[in-house]
Amino acid sequence: MKKQEDSYQWIVEPLVSWYEKSARVLPWRENADPYRVWVSEIMLQQTRVEAVIAYFNRFMEALPTVWDLAKAEESVVLKLWEGLGYYSRARNLKKTAEIVCEEYDGEFPQDYKKLLALPGIGKYTVGSISSIAFGLPRAAVDGNVLRVITRLDENPRDIMDEKFRREMATQLEEVYPEGKCSEFTQSLMELGAMICVPNGSPKCEECPLKDGCKAFQNGTWEKYPVKKEKPKRKKIDKTVFLLHCKEEMAIEKGEDTGLLAGLWKLPNVEQKLKPAEIEGWLSEQGLDQISVAKGKKVKHIFTHIEWHMQCYIVKCKKKNKNFQWVSEADLEERIALPTAYKKCL
Numbered sequence: 001m002k003k004q005e006d007s008y009q010w011i012v013e014p015l016v017s018w019y020e021k022s023a024r025v026l027p028w029r030e031n032a033d034p035y036r037v038w039v040s041e042i043m044l045q046q047t048r049v050e051a052v053i054a055y056f057n058r059f060m061e062a063l064p065t066v067w068d069l070a071k072a073e074e075s076v077v078l079k080l081w082e083g084l085g086y087y088s089r090a091r092n093l094k095k096t097a098e099i100v101c102e103e104y105d106g107e108f109p110q111d112y113k114k115l116l117a118l119p120g121i122g123k124y125t126v127g128s129i130s131s132i133a134f135g136l137p138r139a140a141v142d143g144n145v146l147r148v149i150t151r152l153d154e155n156p157r158d159i160m161d162e163k164f165r166r167e168m169a170t171q172l173e174e175v176y177p178e179g180k181c182s183e184f185t186q187s188l189m190e191l192g193a194m195i196c197v198p199n200g201s202p203k204c205e206e207c208p209l210k211d212g213c214k215a216f217q218n219g220t221w222e223k224y225p226v227k228k229e230k231p232k233r234k235k236i237d238k239t240v241f242l243l244h245c246k247e248e249m250a251i252e253k254g255e256d257t258g259l260l261a262g263l264w265k266l267p268n269v270e271q272k273l274k275p276a277e278i279e280g281w282l283s284e285q286g287l288d289q290i291s292v293a294k295g296k297k298v299k300h301i302f303t304h305i306e307w308h309m310q311c312y313i314v315k316c317k318k319k320n321k322n323f324q325w326v327s328e329a330d331l332e333e334r335i336a337l338p339t340a341y342k343k344c345l
Contacts, residue, residue: 016187027056029186038121070094078091127169146165151214158228191208239268239309240310244314291314295310297309
């Protein structure tokens, strides 16, 4: 289809046609139940599709409906989420499930403002649920979609600019095809994930939009999208203690605020301790140690922070009451330990 100036109407038919022939088979695409769409979209934030599949299947097996999620203990939800990171997403899932069940009788509202008011649901997720589950002309504009659109037009605007994102959403919503809203939303996502890829060269020869794409025609795809450089991540040193007593290990609850708020953690100090300082810390905790051995160094990267952790393996004569002492089976089956600390184990 010939490109029309100032309209994305020309991309609709070739994109939807391509998607219907080429879409990946993914478990959350088996049906468009709003609960499944919502859970998958929250999981897919900051996480690769390949990693999410197993988590999604496990989550749906354990909590197949929004009612099951609303009634579940938070510890169960966190354990199902273990390894996905950004644990506030899991807590917000439970909060939203409770609201949907209490205020909307287990049915997700189709109203835009009501959806947006639910915990952990932003404009992108509202767009996904609205178009995929309810068939409404609401755009879901994320990094994949913005990469496609800016390359089509060689658009130099900063994709992190909220005003630009709103403008793109409005322009796309003007061309949503009646009866194919779900397919159009997912076709844009799919093209950005599989063809107009974020890392490495795009697969332009396979792209259904190449004939109207300026970046393809001019060989300028590397210049788009334009994105302001992120500030460098802050580096934090930590000394982490693997405290063992007989067959159990010490863990403790994290602070109520901050990174990994309220989650279980390994005892640690936010600095690089010297041997004498380690002995002093153990003494402060009332721990009589049998042995102290230097363990491995571990690095874990969050969005804005890097943890550089030096681990120490400590065999203790007896347990103290400062910590919760748990077995290996507890850590495996019951207690959600963030990935940063699991690396230390």
